Amino acid sequence: ETGVTQTPRHLVMGMTNKKSLKCEQHLGHNAMYWYKQSAKKPLELMFVYSLEERVENNSVPSRFSPECPNSSHLFLHLHTLQPEDSALYLCASSLRDTRSYNEQFFGPGTRLTVL
Amino acid sequence: GIQVEQSPPDLILQEGANSTLRCNFSDSVNNLQWFHQNPWGQLINLFYIPSGTKQNGRLSATTVATERYSLLYISSSQTTDSGVYFCAVADPQAAGNKLTFGGGTRVLVKP
Numbered sequence: 001e002t003g004v005t006q007t008p009r010h011l012v013m014g015m016t017n018k019k020s021l022k023c024e025q026h027l028g029h030n031a032m033y034w035y036k037q038s039a040k041k042p043l044e045l046m047f048v049y050s051l052e053e054r055v056e057n058n059s060v061p062s063r064f065s066p067e068c069p070n071s072s073h074l075f076l077h078l079h080t081l082q083p084e085d086s087a088l089y090l091c092a093s094s095l096r097d098t099r100s101y102n103e104q105f106f107g108p109g110t111r112l113t114v115l
Numbered sequence: 116g117i118q119v120e121q122s123p124p125d126l127i128l129q130e131g132a133n134s135t136l137r138c139n140f141s142d143s144v145n146n147l148q149w150f151h152q153n154p155w156g157q158l159i160n161l162f163y164i165p166s167g168t169k170q171n172g173r174l175s176a177t178t179v180a181t182e183r184y185s186l187l188y189i190s191s192s193q194t195t196d197s198g199v200y201f202c203a204v205a206d207p208q209a210a211g212n213k214l215t216f217g218g219g220t221r222v223l224v225k226p
Contacts, residue, residue, distance in 0.1 A: 002160070033213070037156075042119075042218050043201065048211035055211030088156050096212060103148060104214055106158040 003027040004107035006091050012113045013081065021076040021110045023091030031096040032074040033104065034066060037088040049074065050096045081114045088112075117142045117206045121217035128192045128224045136187040136220045138202030146205040147178050148214065149187050153198050161187070161200075192224045 004025045013019050025032060031050030037043045048055040049068035056066075063085075065077040074091055090109045095102040118141040128134055138147070149161040162169050162176040164185065169176055173192075178185040189196055199221050203214040 002157075031212070033211075035214075043203070043214075043216040045211070045213040045215075048213060050211065053211070055213070090156075090158065092214075094212075103146075103160065103163040105160060106150075109156040111156065 002105045002107065004091060004093055004105055006089075006107035006110050008110060009108065010111050010113075012115065013078070014115050015081060015083070017081075018077070018079045020078065021089055021091075021112075023074040023076075023093075023107055025072055025074075025091075025093035025105075025107075027093060027105060029093040029095050029105075030071050031094045032068060032071070033092040033094075034074065034076050035090040035092060035106075037090060037109075038084075039087075043090070046076075050094075078112075081112075083114050086112055086114045116209065117144065117204060117215050119202060119204055119215055119217035121200075121202055121220050123220060124218065126220055126222045128189075128196075128222065130192060130194060130224055130226050132192050132224075133188070133190045134192060134222070136189070136200055136202075136222075138185040138187070138217055140183050140185075140202075140204050142183070143207065144180065144183075144204040145207040147180075147185050148203045149176055149185070150201045150203065151196075151198050152201060152219070158201070189222075192222075194224045194226055197222055197224045 034046040047066040067075040091107040
């Protein structure tokens with residue numbers, strides 16, 4: 001138990017569905033992240049929310065839409081996904097200030113299958 | 116961007132054996148983390164080690180930042196050590212303090 005929870009743990013969806021992944025952290029952190037882990041590819045950052053700043057990987061398609069309503073919650077909204085989007089989606093959190101980096105802690109992940 | 120390479124890609128050990136995993140990175144980093152990913156996908160934090168040496172039970176890690184590498188040592192390996200070990204670095208030049216991961220070392224410990 002790392003203090004970061006994710007729901008659902010498993011999700012199967014069709015290409016025309018809309019779904020959302022949820023992440024919640026109980027560590028008092030102020031930065032949250034979405035990572036994607038595909039088969040045969042390294043873990044890759046998708047989005048960061050910290051210090052009221054949003055940073056995104058420019059290669060992430062617009063069918064993925066993040067939302068961070070507060071420092072404890074992070075969502076990833078999914079729509080019209082493709083089969084190649086099937087992957088393990090991992091959420092992480094950390095403390096962050098403008099000058100230093102701190103250890104990131106990961107949730108258990110959501111395993112997504114797109115049919 | 117920064118490149119992270121891990122070696123070896125695969126490692127098979129007999130229970131009780133010792134091993135060393137290596138992580139090389141291409142540029143200066145302001146942090147480095149080692150993780151163990153279990154079969155269910157959970158990333159478990161092993162070490163937060165931008166430089167120096169740390170030990171936690173049978174595991175230890177050393178980062179030599181000036182030479183751009185880190186080593187993870189597993190001693191007296193157990194079957195529960197099986198899984199994928201990842202090294203990840205934080206690039207001080209990158210926005211958002213993102214972690215860049217290596218490709219991992221897949222470890223199988225046989226009884």
